[in-house]
Amino acid sequence: MLEGIRIDEEYTIKQLKEMIKIKSIVGEERDLAEYLGSELKSLGFKTEMHDVEPRRPNIYAKISGKSNGPRLMFNGHTDTVPVCEGWQTDPFTPVVKEGRIYGLGSCDMKAGFACALTALKAIIDSGTEFGGKLLFSGVIDEEAYSKGAKAMLKTDYGKCDAIILGEPYPGNETKPIPLGITGKILYDVTVKGHSAHGFTPQLGINAIEEAAKIIISLDKLKMKSHERFGVGNHCTLKIEGGYTIYSVVVPDRCRFEVNxxxxxxxxxxxxxxxxxxxxxxxxxxxxxxxxxKPPQYEPFMLREDEQILKIFQKVYKNVLGVEPKYAYNTGITDANVFAGEARIPCLHLGPERGNVHQPNEYTPIEWLLPISKMYAMIATHFLGRDSSE
Ligand SMILES: [Zn+2]
Structure with a gap:
């Protein structure tokens, strides 16, 4: 199935280490976008960078096959979360220890990028013929509002037949492959009361106390139950109201937000x-x-007979010798934008994670090779020139 295609694990490790050294905290994605662009260019891709916001570009790349055919995209987000307390090593210096590579963004999701670059390099170096187009996008802002993903949909790159997102989902017990993900909204509720002297509250309408009545009743909110996901949930995140400078006045305004x-x-x-x-x-x-108020995400579910899933299923078994695990998840990824809004089938697949959004984030090295291999196999198969199974 992968004849003539050689996966270079050393290259993957080198790429991952280089990318950990490039600080790309949300809002500062530019340097990583430039790095990805130059690597892809050196592989023969046509690259483009578009600013989504000043100095916050998405990076895009494409290469055409020998004939017309489907368009398959490798996607990832270039931003990481900020540095948090508790790092035992410098988060921007890759440290290899006991089979793991430590560094901020190592698994979320620079390892996914490293494996995608490896797979693309392997396909191109092998001279394997394929039809259609191989696309790549590195988008900003996934850890915040998904502005990069939304901007991607407005470009020509938004026209693709499937997307592989290199998020850390290795399809095992701990992180099964999402077949669907819940969406979310943020309620922005303003309660308007009536002010009065605080010694005669009965003459006013206390907006804070009214808001409190709503908040303690949120469990009565009617929510649909879904056969796969069950019932969604709600969480009050913020409340504000009352005086700015102390005064005994019945508050006439209260605002609160509920996820x-x-x-x-x-x-x-x-x-x-x-x-x-x-x-x-x-x-x-x-x-x-x-x-x-933003951010807002649509829920989505994949069709179980989606071609990208069928190919993935076979490839996974072939490479790892076991069937992948699947799940319907709560949470949000850029797939909520790609699949939720634009109906593009999305496969999450990436190396196992360690300490995501926590100090001492790492990627287990043993996952890099199989993921790169699966990427290359899924791509060649999806683009239709690999008939040997
Ligand atoms: Zn991520």
Whole structure:
């Protein structure tokens, strides 16, 4: 299945180490985009960088096969989370210890990029013929608002038949491959009361106390149950109201934000309706305005007979000798944008993770080779010139 294609693990490790050295905390993705661009260019790809925001570019690359055919994209996000307390080594110096490579972003998700570069290099070096196009995108802002993913959909690169996201999902017990992910909205609720002297509260409408009545009733929010995901959930994240400078006045304004996960069948609009219905049932004296604010993500589910999944399933068994594990997840990735908004089938696949969004993040080296191999096999198979199974 992979005749003539040689995976160079040394190259993967070298790439991963180089990328760990490049600081790319959310908002500062430019240097990593430039690095990826120059590597892809040296492999023969046509590259483009587009600023999504000033000095925050997405990097795109493409190479055409010998004939027309499907378009397959390797995607990743170039941003990492900020450095947190508790690192025992410098987060921007790759440290190899006991079979792991430590560094900020090592598994989320520079290892995914390193494996994608390795697979693309292997395909090109081997001279394997393929049809269609191999695309690559490194997008900004996944750890925040997914501005990079949304910008990608507006370009020609948004027209692709499948995307492999190099997030750390190795398809084992701990991190099964997502067949669907919940969406989310952020409720932005303003309660408008009526001020009065705080010694005669009965003459006013206390917006904070009214808001409290809503918040303690959130469990009565009507939420759909989905056969795969179950019921979403809600979490109050922020509340503000009351005086700025101490004064005994009945507060006339209170604003609060509630995160809500959505399952397929629910939408931002239906979620606003649910909230209004709850408010109505409480017979409050205040006026309540329910809106949503970004970020907002659509839930999605993949069709189980999706071609990219069928190919993946075979390749996984071939490389690792076991069947992959699958799951329906809560959480958000850029696939909520690609699959949720644009209906592009997305396969999450990347090396096992260690300490994601925590100090001492690492990638187990043993996962780099099989992931690179699977990427190359899935790509050659998807682009239709590998008939030997
Ligand atoms: Zn990630």
């Amino acid at each position: 809500r996960l959505l399952v397929p069948g629910e939408s931002a609009n239906s979620a606003i309706d649910d909230f209004n219905e709850l408010v109505k049932s409480l017979n409050l004296k205040s006026e309540v305005e329910v809106k949503t």
